[in-house]
Amino acid sequence: MISFYLIFYGLDMMLVSGQCQINQQSVLIQLKKELQFDSSLSTKLVSWNPNITDCCTWGGVSCSISGQVIGLDLTNETISSEINVSSVLFDLDKLESLNLAENYSP
Known part of the structure:
Protein backbone atom coordinates (compact mmCIF):
# COMPACT_ATOMS: atom_id res chain seq x y z
CA MET A 1 0.00 0.00 0.00
CA ILE A 2 2.79 2.44 0.81
CA SER A 3 4.62 1.83 -2.47
CA PHE A 4 1.41 2.54 -4.43
CA TYR A 5 1.02 5.82 -2.60
CA LEU A 6 4.62 6.79 -3.35
CA ILE A 7 4.23 6.00 -7.04
CA PHE A 8 1.00 7.98 -7.25
CA TYR A 9 2.54 10.87 -5.33
CA GLY A 10 5.54 10.88 -7.67
CA LEU A 11 3.33 10.99 -10.76
CA ASP A 12 1.26 13.79 -9.29
CA MET A 13 4.39 15.86 -8.68
CA MET A 14 5.45 15.51 -12.32
CA LEU A 15 2.09 16.62 -13.72
CA VAL A 16 1.55 19.72 -11.59
CA SER A 17 3.08 23.04 -12.54
CA GLY A 18 3.66 25.70 -9.92
CA GLN A 19 2.72 29.36 -9.92
CA CYS A 20 5.40 31.38 -11.71
CA GLN A 21 7.87 33.20 -9.50
CA ILE A 22 7.95 36.95 -10.14
CA ASN A 23 11.66 36.97 -10.98
CA GLN A 24 11.07 34.27 -13.60
CA GLN A 25 8.29 36.31 -15.21
CA SER A 26 10.57 39.34 -15.30
CA VAL A 27 13.35 37.39 -17.06
CA LEU A 28 10.91 36.06 -19.67
CA ILE A 29 9.58 39.56 -20.41
CA GLN A 30 13.16 40.81 -20.84
CA LEU A 31 13.94 37.85 -23.10
CA LYS A 32 10.90 38.62 -25.26
CA LYS A 33 12.17 42.21 -25.65
CA GLU A 34 15.61 40.90 -26.70
CA LEU A 35 14.25 38.62 -29.41
CA GLN A 36 13.35 39.78 -32.89
CA PHE A 37 10.30 37.93 -34.20
CA ASP A 38 7.22 38.52 -36.32
CA SER A 39 4.39 39.05 -33.83
CA SER A 40 1.76 38.49 -36.51
CA LEU A 41 3.05 34.91 -36.99
CA SER A 42 3.95 34.15 -33.37
CA THR A 43 1.73 31.88 -31.30
CA LYS A 44 3.81 31.56 -28.13
CA LEU A 45 5.83 34.74 -27.58
CA VAL A 46 2.75 36.91 -28.16
CA SER A 47 1.12 35.21 -25.16
CA TRP A 48 3.92 36.44 -22.88
CA ASN A 49 1.99 39.26 -21.27
CA PRO A 50 3.18 40.89 -18.02
CA SER A 66 8.19 25.58 -7.27
CA GLY A 67 7.44 27.99 -10.14
CA GLN A 68 10.90 27.96 -11.73
CA VAL A 69 11.04 27.95 -15.54
CA ILE A 70 12.49 24.57 -16.56
CA GLY A 71 11.55 24.44 -20.24
CA LEU A 72 11.10 26.77 -23.20
CA ASP A 73 9.67 25.53 -26.47
CA LEU A 74 10.01 28.38 -28.94
CA THR A 75 9.76 26.32 -32.11
CA ASN A 76 8.46 28.07 -35.21
CA GLU A 77 8.27 31.52 -33.59
CA THR A 78 9.98 33.34 -36.49
CA ILE A 79 12.87 34.34 -34.20
CA SER A 80 15.52 35.98 -36.35
CA SER A 81 17.92 37.35 -33.72
CA GLU A 82 20.92 35.69 -32.17
CA ILE A 83 21.07 34.81 -28.49
CA ASN A 84 24.40 36.04 -27.19
CA VAL A 85 26.25 35.23 -23.98
CA SER A 86 24.90 38.30 -22.21
CA SER A 87 21.27 37.31 -22.83
CA VAL A 88 18.88 37.23 -19.88
CA LEU A 89 18.10 33.69 -21.02
CA PHE A 90 21.05 32.58 -18.90
CA ASP A 91 19.34 34.01 -15.80
CA LEU A 92 16.93 31.07 -16.01
CA ASP A 93 19.29 28.93 -13.97
CA LYS A 94 16.85 26.01 -13.62
CA LEU A 95 16.24 25.74 -17.38
CA GLU A 96 16.55 22.10 -18.46
CA SER A 97 15.30 22.27 -22.05
CA LEU A 98 15.28 24.88 -24.78
CA ASN A 99 13.86 24.25 -28.24
CA LEU A 100 14.53 26.88 -30.91
CA ALA A 101 13.91 24.64 -33.92
CA GLU A 102 12.30 25.99 -37.10
CA ASN A 103 13.22 29.65 -36.57
CA TYR A 104 14.97 31.94 -39.03
CA SER A 105 18.73 31.93 -39.13
CA PRO A 106 20.37 35.38 -39.13
Missing part, protein backbone atom coordinates in the same frame (compact mmCIF):
# COMPACT_ATOMS: atom_id res chain seq x y z
CA ASN A 51 -0.48 41.45 -17.07
CA ILE A 52 -0.95 37.67 -16.89
CA THR A 53 1.02 37.01 -13.73
CA ASP A 54 1.40 33.25 -14.00
CA CYS A 55 4.08 32.85 -16.66
CA CYS A 56 3.75 29.07 -16.30
CA THR A 57 0.58 29.39 -18.39
CA TRP A 58 2.31 31.28 -21.20
CA GLY A 59 2.84 29.53 -24.53
CA GLY A 60 5.98 27.42 -24.67
CA VAL A 61 6.81 27.81 -20.98
CA SER A 62 7.13 24.83 -18.61
CA CYS A 63 7.64 25.26 -14.88
CA SER A 64 8.63 23.15 -11.92
CA ILE A 65 6.32 22.70 -8.95
Whole structure:
Protein backbone atom coordinates (compact mmCIF):
# COMPACT_ATOMS: atom_id res chain seq x y z
CA MET A 1 0.00 0.00 0.00
CA ILE A 2 2.79 2.44 0.81
CA SER A 3 4.62 1.83 -2.47
CA PHE A 4 1.41 2.54 -4.43
CA TYR A 5 1.02 5.82 -2.60
CA LEU A 6 4.62 6.79 -3.35
CA ILE A 7 4.23 6.00 -7.04
CA PHE A 8 1.00 7.98 -7.25
CA TYR A 9 2.54 10.87 -5.33
CA GLY A 10 5.54 10.88 -7.67
CA LEU A 11 3.33 10.99 -10.76
CA ASP A 12 1.26 13.79 -9.29
CA MET A 13 4.39 15.86 -8.68
CA MET A 14 5.45 15.51 -12.32
CA LEU A 15 2.09 16.62 -13.72
CA VAL A 16 1.55 19.72 -11.59
CA SER A 17 3.08 23.04 -12.54
CA GLY A 18 3.66 25.70 -9.92
CA GLN A 19 2.72 29.36 -9.92
CA CYS A 20 5.40 31.38 -11.71
CA GLN A 21 7.87 33.20 -9.50
CA ILE A 22 7.95 36.95 -10.14
CA ASN A 23 11.66 36.97 -10.98
CA GLN A 24 11.07 34.27 -13.60
CA GLN A 25 8.29 36.31 -15.21
CA SER A 26 10.57 39.34 -15.30
CA VAL A 27 13.35 37.39 -17.06
CA LEU A 28 10.91 36.06 -19.67
CA ILE A 29 9.58 39.56 -20.41
CA GLN A 30 13.16 40.81 -20.84
CA LEU A 31 13.94 37.85 -23.10
CA LYS A 32 10.90 38.62 -25.26
CA LYS A 33 12.17 42.21 -25.65
CA GLU A 34 15.61 40.90 -26.70
CA LEU A 35 14.25 38.62 -29.41
CA GLN A 36 13.35 39.78 -32.89
CA PHE A 37 10.30 37.93 -34.20
CA ASP A 38 7.22 38.52 -36.32
CA SER A 39 4.39 39.05 -33.83
CA SER A 40 1.76 38.49 -36.51
CA LEU A 41 3.05 34.91 -36.99
CA SER A 42 3.95 34.15 -33.37
CA THR A 43 1.73 31.88 -31.30
CA LYS A 44 3.81 31.56 -28.13
CA LEU A 45 5.83 34.74 -27.58
CA VAL A 46 2.75 36.91 -28.16
CA SER A 47 1.12 35.21 -25.16
CA TRP A 48 3.92 36.44 -22.88
CA ASN A 49 1.99 39.26 -21.27
CA PRO A 50 3.18 40.89 -18.02
CA ASN A 51 -0.48 41.45 -17.07
CA ILE A 52 -0.95 37.67 -16.89
CA THR A 53 1.02 37.01 -13.73
CA ASP A 54 1.40 33.25 -14.00
CA CYS A 55 4.08 32.85 -16.66
CA CYS A 56 3.75 29.07 -16.30
CA THR A 57 0.58 29.39 -18.39
CA TRP A 58 2.31 31.28 -21.20
CA GLY A 59 2.84 29.53 -24.53
CA GLY A 60 5.98 27.42 -24.67
CA VAL A 61 6.81 27.81 -20.98
CA SER A 62 7.13 24.83 -18.61
CA CYS A 63 7.64 25.26 -14.88
CA SER A 64 8.63 23.15 -11.92
CA ILE A 65 6.32 22.70 -8.95
CA SER A 66 8.19 25.58 -7.27
CA GLY A 67 7.44 27.99 -10.14
CA GLN A 68 10.90 27.96 -11.73
CA VAL A 69 11.04 27.95 -15.54
CA ILE A 70 12.49 24.57 -16.56
CA GLY A 71 11.55 24.44 -20.24
CA LEU A 72 11.10 26.77 -23.20
CA ASP A 73 9.67 25.53 -26.47
CA LEU A 74 10.01 28.38 -28.94
CA THR A 75 9.76 26.32 -32.11
CA ASN A 76 8.46 28.07 -35.21
CA GLU A 77 8.27 31.52 -33.59
CA THR A 78 9.98 33.34 -36.49
CA ILE A 79 12.87 34.34 -34.20
CA SER A 80 15.52 35.98 -36.35
CA SER A 81 17.92 37.35 -33.72
CA GLU A 82 20.92 35.69 -32.17
CA ILE A 83 21.07 34.81 -28.49
CA ASN A 84 24.40 36.04 -27.19
CA VAL A 85 26.25 35.23 -23.98
CA SER A 86 24.90 38.30 -22.21
CA SER A 87 21.27 37.31 -22.83
CA VAL A 88 18.88 37.23 -19.88
CA LEU A 89 18.10 33.69 -21.02
CA PHE A 90 21.05 32.58 -18.90
CA ASP A 91 19.34 34.01 -15.80
CA LEU A 92 16.93 31.07 -16.01
CA ASP A 93 19.29 28.93 -13.97
CA LYS A 94 16.85 26.01 -13.62
CA LEU A 95 16.24 25.74 -17.38
CA GLU A 96 16.55 22.10 -18.46
CA SER A 97 15.30 22.27 -22.05
CA LEU A 98 15.28 24.88 -24.78
CA ASN A 99 13.86 24.25 -28.24
CA LEU A 100 14.53 26.88 -30.91
CA ALA A 101 13.91 24.64 -33.92
CA GLU A 102 12.30 25.99 -37.10
CA ASN A 103 13.22 29.65 -36.57
CA TYR A 104 14.97 31.94 -39.03
CA SER A 105 18.73 31.93 -39.13
CA PRO A 106 20.37 35.38 -39.13
